[in-house]
Amino acid sequence: MAQMTMIQAITDAMKVELENDPSVLVFGEDVGHNGGVFRATDGLQKEFGEERVFDTPLAESGIGGLAIGLGLTGYRPVAEIQFFGFVFEVMDSIVGQAARMRYRSGGRYNSPVVFRAPFGGGVKTPELHADSLEGLMAQSPGLKVVIPSNPYDAKGLLVSAIRDNDPVVFLEHMKLYRSFRGEVPEGEYTIPLGKANVVREGSDVTIVTYGAMVHTSLKAAEQAEKERGVSVEVIDLRTVSPIDIDTVVESIKKTNRAIVVQEAQNKAGVAPEIITQINEKAILHLEAPVLRVTAPDTVFAFAAIEDEWLPDPKRVNKAINEVLDF
Amino acid sequence: MSTNLEAIRAEEQETIQVLDPDGNIVSKDLEPDLSDDQLREIMTRMVYTRVWDQRAISLNRQGRLGFYAPVAGQEATMIGSHFAMNKEDFLLPSYRDIPQIVWHGLPLYQAFLYSRGHQTGGKIPEDVNVLMPQIIIGAQIIQTTGVAYGFKLNGEKRVALTYIGDGGTSQGDFYEGVNFAGAYQAPAIFIVQNNRYAISVPIEKQTAADTLAQKAVAAGIPGYQVDGMDVLAVYAVANKVAEKARNGEGPALIESLTYRYGPHTMAGDDPTRYRTNEEATEWENNDPIVRFRKYLEAKGIWSEEDENKVMEEAKEDISAAIKKADEIEKMTVPGLIDTMFEKTPDHLEEQKEWFGTEE
Numbered sequence: 103m104a105q106m107t108m109i110q111a112i113t114d115a116m117k118v119e120l121e122n123d124p125s126v127l128v129f130g131e132d133v134g135h136n137g138g139v140f141r142a143t144d145g146l147q148k149e150f151g152e153e154r155v156f157d158t159p160l161a162e163s164g165i166g167g168l169a170i171g172l173g174l175t176g177y178r179p180v181a182e183i184q185f186f187g188f189v190f191e192v193m194d195s196i197v198g199q200a201a202r203m204r205y206r207s208g209g210r211y212n213s214p215v216v217f218r219a220p221f222g223g224g225v226k227t228p229e230l231h232a233d234s235l236e237g238l239m240a241q242s243p244g245l246k247v248v249i250p251s252n253p254y255d256a257k258g259l260l261v262s263a264i265r266d267n268d269p270v271v272f273l274e275h276m277k278l279y280r281s282f283r284g285e286v287p288e289g290e291y292t293i294p295l296g297k298a299n300v301v302r303e304g305s306d307v308t309i310v311t312y313g314a315m316v317h318t319s320l321k322a323a324e325q326a327e328k329e330r331g332v333s334v335e336v337i338d339l340r341t342v343s344p345i346d347i348d349t350v351v352e353s354i355k356k357t358n359r360a361i362v363v364q365e366a367q368n369k370a371g372v373a374p375e376i377i378t379q380i381n382e383k384a385i386l387h388l389e390a391p392v393l394r395v396t397a398p399d400t401v402f403a404f405a406a407i408e409d410e411w412l413p414d415p416k417r418v419n420k421a422i423n424e425v426l427d428f
Numbered sequence: 429m430s431t432n433l434e435a436i437r438a439e440e441q442e443t444i445q446v447l448d449p450d451g452n453i454v455s456k457d458l459e460p461d462l463s464d465d466q467l468r469e470i471m472t473r474m475v476y477t478r479v480w481d482q483r484a485i486s487l488n489r490q491g492r493l494g495f496y497a498p499v500a501g502q503e504a505t506m507i508g509s510h511f512a513m514n515k516e517d518f519l520l521p522s523y524r525d526i527p528q529i530v531w532h533g534l535p536l537y538q539a540f541l542y543s544r545g546h547q548t549g550g551k552i553p554e555d556v557n558v559l560m561p562q563i564i565i566g567a568q569i570i571q572t573t574g575v576a577y578g579f580k581l582n583g584e585k586r587v588a589l590t591y592i593g594d595g596g597t598s599q600g601d602f603y604e605g606v607n608f609a610g611a612y613q614a615p616a617i618f619i620v621q622n623n624r625y626a627i628s629v630p631i632e633k634q635t636a637a638d639t640l641a642q643k644a645v646a647a648g649i650p651g652y653q654v655d656g657m658d659v660l661a662v663y664a665v666a667n668k669v670a671e672k673a674r675n676g677e678g679p680a681l682i683e684s685l686t687y688r689y690g691p692h693t694m695a696g697d698d699p700t701r702y703r704t705n706e707e708a709t710e711w712e713n714n715d716p717i718v719r720f721r722k723y724l725e726a727k728g729i730w731s732e733e734d735e736n737k738v739m740e741e742a743k744e745d746i747s748a749a750i751k752k753a754d755e756i757e758k759m760t761v762p763g764l765i766d767t768m769f770e771k772t773p774d775h776l777e778e779q780k781e782w783f784g785t786e787e
Contacts, residue, residue, distance in 0.1 A: 163601050171575040174518070194567055199564070
């Protein structure tokens with residue numbers, strides 16, 4: 103089995119689907135000849151030609167409209183938004199248009215579009231590049247929102263996203279792109295959207311998380327085990343809309359304590375949603391309130407204080423101790 | 429290379445006209461090659477649409493329709509441009525463009541259901557190539573480019589046609605869509621229905637551009653300005669650009685100078701707050717149906733009797749369509765929930781239970 107970085111796995115997923123299905127198109131700013139600013143589409147235009155993998159003019163809203171229109175003519179567009187902080191320019195196409203295509207046509211049309219975008223902190227990008235805006239997407243009816251945490255998942259989830267007939271927002275954490283390698287099978291395989299993964303088994307506390315915070319949480323879990331002898335279970339949601347609450351509830355039945363860790367700001371996002379659902383479905387299994395570890399409710403910090411601003415293992419450990427000592 | 433400081437500007441453009449207000453041909457070269465039957469069909473559709481508009485306004489006032497944007501005055505632009513389309517062409521309308529959707533094949537009763545906010549209104553039959561009217565001004569422009577580019581990639585000789593108003597040309601999406609279409613040489617046709625007012629804001633306050641047609645220049649695509657009260661001129665230009673688009677010669681933008689006689693929509697707009705009676709009367713004296721009637725009568729292919737027959741048929745069709753719309757079963761929340769995703773996810777299955785199961 104090949105060892106790949108997450109970005110190689112993402113490229114491989116697009117390659118597999120471009121080979122499998124002639125209706126798959128990959129496009130965005132700089133994705134053609136240049137292979138993308140992160141090289142996510144490197145080599146794809148050379149292999150599949152300019153009709154399948156192409157550059158667009160520099161206009162995010164135009165990219166969104168193009169994707170929706172191509173979806174109406176039988177294509178499966180994979181549109182790259184160069185950085186997810188630019189999503190505001192294409193919000194209408196994603197949230198206002200693609201997400202409601204099936205509803206407004208009474209089920210006649212769908213919008214089989216994947217909007218791929220890099221996001222995520224810790225890599226010192228300029229403003230409006232790194233922001234974790236998955237909460238905005240997750241709140242929007244009609245969208246699926248996927249955030250992989252490792253190369254294997256990234257490929258399997260992206261293949262599923264491309265094959266899905268509903269619009270999918272696929273967010274790729276920049277810090278995970280090249281930070282480590284993992285085993286990735288050749289050829290095609292899929293990981294179902296909307297299914298979480300228990301990445302570390304434990305019996306005392308459940309951490310529910312996704313994206314880069316999976317790794318932060320795993321570090322915290324190891325530390326907690328070493329320092330306090332507690333066994334921490336870590337769940338990687340993989341899809342933040344819809345949420346696989348069943349896997350979370352099963353875990354809480356075992357651990358009776360939970361915290362939610364996300365890189366995004368504190369309020370009104372994915373973490374509060376998970377906590378609400380835990381309240382609705384597992385309150386009698388809880389020995390302590392569910393806490394969340396998040397960034398503060400400010401705009402994404404400038405690079406100078408980015409590392410302090412982002413949740414780290416220390417803050418996760420503090421929350422683990424709080425739910426244990428409640 | 430000039431050594432003088434001269435700004436680059438759009439070329440001057442002349443408004444294209446075929447018929448003068450008395451129905452006389454003023455540009456023989458542009459007179460479209462249409463059969464008598466086709467000419468009668470265009471007139472039939474304009475008269476039918478006028479009757480339907482009057483009826484829709486009245487039904488709205490009785491509370492039997494929902495959202496409705498009156499179209500009287502704009503028939504030549506709407507019908508003339510649409511008549512240049514083939515059945516397999518794809519139409520992406522704006523909120524006022526219900527007539528073109530229906531003439532493209534959407535059953536009339538569905539247009540009424542759409543007005544009432546019923547989901548069945550938008551359930552497009554398989555062989556009808558349309559989207560329902562776009563409400564976000566400009567979104568249809570970028571989507572049209574996507575559909576048109578899809579046709580080009582498929583090697584199909586089809587065009588994507590869309591409409592926007594004068595105000596809509598101020599939107600970013602308008603520029604993005606037209607520019608993308610130019611960059612990809614996609615077979616898209618953008619029709620700007622310049623009826624002089626974006627609800628209440630006059631064109632003079634909308635832009636400093638002399639024409640809206642010249643907005644095509646910046647995108648490197650052809651732009652035309654046409655007399656939008658002259659159905660033959662609108663048809664002639666739309667037909668020409670559609671033929672070119674089908675032959676791989678790329679997109680075009682048409683500005684059609686027209687006027688809505690009524691309010692922006694039936695939801696409380698009062699045009700007397702921002703338009704003078706004199707202005708409205710002047711445009712009404714330039715009525716597209718009157719002008720075309722004179723032309724057809726002079727050719728001896730239209731009569732008062734013909735017109736009355738169309739009006740009667742329209743009234744009957746409308747009554748039947750309203751009756752059919754009344755008979756369609758009510759929308760349900762569980763039914764709505766099931767149109768969010770191809771396979772309804774668990775959390776939405778749970779939410780369906782809040783409303784009980786469908787009968």
